[in-house]
Amino acid sequence: MISAASIIFIVVGMIVMMVSNSMPTISRFGLAFLTGSEWKPADGVFGALPFIYGTIVSSLIALIISVPISLGIAIFLTEQAPKKIAAPISFMVELLAAIPSVVYGLWGIFVLAPFIRDHLGVFLETYLGWIPVVGQLFQGRLTGIGMLTGGIILALMTTPIITSVVRDILEVVPNTQREAALALGATKWETTMIVLGNAASGIAGAVVLGLGRALGETMAVTMVIGNSPQISASLFEPAYTIASVLAANFAEATDELYLSALIEMGLVLFLVTFVVNAFAKLLIMSVASGKAGAKNV
Amino acid sequence: MLSALMTGLTSACAVFAIAILVLILTYIAVRGFSAINLEFLIDTPKPVGEGGGIGNAILGSVLMTVLATGIGLPIGIGGGVYLAEMGSNWFGSIVRFLADTLIGVPSIIVGIFIYTLIVLPMGRQSGLAGALSLAIIMIPIVARTTEEMIKLVPKSMREGALALGAPEWRVTWNIVMPAAASGIATGAMLAIARISGETAPLLFTALNSRFYNYFYDQPMASLTVQIYNYATGPFDVEHQMAWAATLILVGLILAINVAVRYLARRRY
Amino acid sequence: MESKISISNLNFFYGKAQALYDINLEIPEREVVAFIGPSGCGKSTFLRTLNRMNDTIPIAKVDGTVLIDGEDIYSSKTDVVALRRKVGMVFQKSNPFPKSIFENVAYGIRINKMQTSKSDLNDRVEKALVNAALWDEVKDRLSSSAFGLSGGQQQRLCIARALAVEPEVILMDEPASALDPIATQKIEELVVELKKDYTIVIVTHNMQQAGRVSDRTAFFMLGKLIEYNPTQKMFTNPDERLTEDYITGRFG
Numbered sequence A: 001m002i003s004a005a006s007i008i009f010i011v012v013g014m015i016v017m018m019v020s021n022s023m024p025t026i027s028r029f030g031l032a033f034l035t036g037s038e039w040k041p042a043d044g045v046f047g048a049l050p051f052i053y054g055t056i057v058s059s060l061i062a063l064i065i066s067v068p069i070s071l072g073i074a075i076f077l078t079e080q081a082p083k084k085i086a087a088p089i090s091f092m093v094e095l096l097a098a099i100p101s102v103v104y105g106l107w108g109i110f111v112l113a114p115f116i117r118d119h120l121g122v123f124l125e126t127y128l129g130w131i132p133v134v135g136q137l138f139q140g141r142l143t144g145i146g147m148l149t150g151g152i153i154l155a156l157m158t159t160p161i162i163t164s165v166v167r168d169i170l171e172v173v174p175n176t177q178r179e180a181a182l183a184l185g186a187t188k189w190e191t192t193m194i195v196l197g198n199a200a201s202g203i204a205g206a207v208v209l210g211l212g213r214a215l216g217e218t219m220a221v222t223m224v225i226g227n228s229p230q231i232s233a234s235l236f237e238p239a240y241t242i243a244s245v246l247a248a249n250f251a252e253a254t255d256e257l258y259l260s261a262l263i264e265m266g267l268v269l270f271l272v273t274f275v276v277n278a279f280a281k282l283l284i285m286s287v288a289s290g291k292a293g294a295k296n297v
Numbered sequence B: 001m002l003s004a005l006m007t008g009l010t011s012a013c014a015v016f017a018i019a020i021l022v023l024i025l026t027y028i029a030v031r032g033f034s035a036i037n038l039e040f041l042i043d044t045p046k047p048v049g050e051g052g053g054i055g056n057a058i059l060g061s062v063l064m065t066v067l068a069t070g071i072g073l074p075i076g077i078g079g080g081v082y083l084a085e086m087g088s089n090w091f092g093s094i095v096r097f098l099a100d101t102l103i104g105v106p107s108i109i110v111g112i113f114i115y116t117l118i119v120l121p122m123g124r125q126s127g128l129a130g131a132l133s134l135a136i137i138m139i140p141i142v143a144r145t146t147e148e149m150i151k152l153v154p155k156s157m158r159e160g161a162l163a164l165g166a167p168e169w170r171v172t173w174n175i176v177m178p179a180a181a182s183g184i185a186t187g188a189m190l191a192i193a194r195i196s197g198e199t200a201p202l203l204f205t206a207l208n209s210r211f212y213n214y215f216y217d218q219p220m221a222s223l224t225v226q227i228y229n230y231a232t233g234p235f236d237v238e239h240q241m242a243w244a245a246t247l248i249l250v251g252l253i254l255a256i257n258v259a260v261r262y263l264a265r266r267r268y
Numbered sequence C: 001m002e003s004k005i006s007i008s009n010l011n012f013f014y015g016k017a018q019a020l021y022d023i024n025l026e027i028p029e030r031e032v033v034a035f036i037g038p039s040g041c042g043k044s045t046f047l048r049t050l051n052r053m054n055d056t057i058p059i060a061k062v063d064g065t066v067l068i069d070g071e072d073i074y075s076s077k078t079d080v081v082a083l084r085r086k087v088g089m090v091f092q093k094s095n096p097f098p099k100s101i102f103e104n105v106a107y108g109i110r111i112n113k114m115q116t117s118k119s120d121l122n123d124r125v126e127k128a129l130v131n132a133a134l135w136d137e138v139k140d141r142l143s144s145s146a147f148g149l150s151g152g153q154q155q156r157l158c159i160a161r162a163l164a165v166e167p168e169v170i171l172m173d174e175p176a177s178a179l180d181p182i183a184t185q186k187i188e189e190l191v192v193e194l195k196k197d198y199t200i201v202i203v204t205h206n207m208q209q210a211g212r213v214s215d216r217t218a219f220f221m222l223g224k225l226i227e228y229n230p231t232q233k234m235f236t237n238p239d240e241r242l243t244e245d246y247i248t249g250r251f252g
Helices: A002-021 A023-029 A049-080 A083-098 A101-128 A134-138 A147-172 A175-183 A188-198 A200-216 A219-224 A242-252 A256-288 A291-296 B002-033 B038-042 B055-086 B090-104 B107-122 B127-152 B155-163 B168-196 B223-232 B236-267 C043-049 C080-086 C101-111 C118-131 C151-164 C181-194 C207-213 C231-236 C241-247
Strands: C003-014 C017-028 C032-036 C060-068 C087-090 C169-173 C199-203 C216-221 C224-230
Touching (some): A002 A256, A002 B127, A049 A188, A049 A242, A083 B236, A101 A134, A101 A219, A101 B002, A101 B223, A101 B236, A147 A219, A147 A256, A175 A188, A175 C087, A175 C151, A200 B090, A219 A242, A219 B223, A242 B107, B038 B055, B038 B236, B055 B090, B055 B168, B090 B127, B223 B236, C003 C043, C017 C043, C017 C216, C017 C224, C032 C043, C032 C207, C043 C169, C043 C216, C080 C087, C101 C118, C101 C151, C151 C169, C151 C181, C181 C199, C207 C231, C216 C241, C224 C241, C231 C241
Parallel strands (some): C169 C199
Antiparallel strands (some): C003 C017, C003 C060, C216 C224
């Protein structure tokens, strides 16, 4: 009982401590804090927009890449691969989730970033850079450190999470659904589509869960995104996320207003991820009565 | 035709994931092994160019993980037992819901929370603050796995004991807990693996230290923070040390995961 | 007699365990054949060999021949998808898709690309629902969810879904076991009605049901076909002692 209540204390305590410690900036800037695009701690100017922008865009890049791949792996594991192959692959995907964030970051700096600088980025610039409007995303200084690298590293990190939740959800789709489709002369893929239709809201939940993870992911992103508070059309340019500004500056923030600004950003991130996770939980629960989701969240 | 094509695509996704894992592990192994030696494992960090090691970081990680486990495990298991045995009311639902969402809250937020709660009043960063952050991350994970494991214990076992006239708490303690013990242990091991890889919540709670430190009231080094500092440093020597430290960390975490997997399989 | 399905020397294995032993059976066109026997006797397994549903079980192995219209369905040239279209199946528990009533029936038509136009699709759905004796009950709510139907209606929807792809054979695996007596009676009437156009194989654990709906009955025990005779004869004067014991309820 007391142990269980401690979980409530933690959540309530978090909100109380963070709100009270960010009062200086909340009362001083109000909503302008969230919409301001200038971030100059030395001059006492705090606008969080570049960080919000960086957080959202890097997470979107991550999902655009990881959702189709995760769905593919989950479908392969539950619908297509024989058990003997599926079990070890499942385990390897779980290992991907077990690798610490800071290790992804290290690998990102020394392996992924040079690869993007020398190969992937050049490729994107050559083949997509000329397209009007969209092409702007793939033009600019290619240093390998920037929004694109951050998004890709996030994609690698969210893939195992989304995969294992989707896999668990597909597994609870009753076999009678597959049999019904097969007996009507559906092909293997048509049968899979029926299974996906059964699991639609759970899959949506898994994606939202992945979003929550991407929004709050800290170390790996901090290490590869470039940490520069700007809003740029190019994905090659450095950017900044809420979590990474906290990681990079919190220990050095000594004056009260600066600290308050960082804590307020933490509060924003906390509330957003809290809502996103709660939403994901509800979606997954509607399919799997909580079981599949709870195991992996 | 379409079916075959889609199977090709989905298996390509699986191959991609495996390739990434292999790539990451190979880099860690190759670059890590080339920089590792005994001195590195026991020495403290030194100015660039003079060698140095991660001995104090390993000790710091162990000390903080042990304390975090000491705090987080009992609370987590207690909470899990409560949820499984008595948590079908509104209070249980709220706790369960908050635990699930807490698991998804970024760990750096936990760091901020502990910073405002412990570090500001104490006036300095400390191993205690780091360990508390890790404990907070651990509690909801352990609570939820404990609950799931207890719920897997067959109802018949419970009813069999109740029918013999055993009181509820005795059934929980003597029958249900032992039956769920190996599952709970598995969950605990995975939670320990998880917190030992955490960096973000330690950055400004435990901070870092260049010395061997056995006291929880002082800033404490950790493997993960040390990796972060080395990786983002400007010198090649530092990068090498980052890979070597990563080899130790990832080796440990993977060993726990594989061991848990092996034990879990033997059980069935 | 004209055989629609002809089974010879069929053996079936789950891994190392043998589930069916040397089955030989002829199923005539446009008749209802009932499979009866105690649980675990292999009757459902046998039914599922007729449209190769057992293919979905990795360790299952089939040995022997099953001819439908003279063609071996286990030959390597067989198109399993086409086979399952020709041999429809209704399951023990109704399993509608999470779609509307209309879409459930239309699903098989669409994936097999049978419709020539939108109105043709509507006609086909209507015809299938009429044939499954469900049309009058659902015609005003075709676009509502299939899960809103009662258990008996859901099962008839599944029959309509099977009929819509115009199979020649319909396999029914205890189609009424989860239904109340009134819904069961409706299904049975439907089976008798469908016999005019389809060859039907029905697995049932309910002896009276076999007596009421079938022309022939096959009695299975422990994976072996004990007796196969016209239902009339089977229930009044069986050849085998075992059959008589089972039918009169001496074991079960």
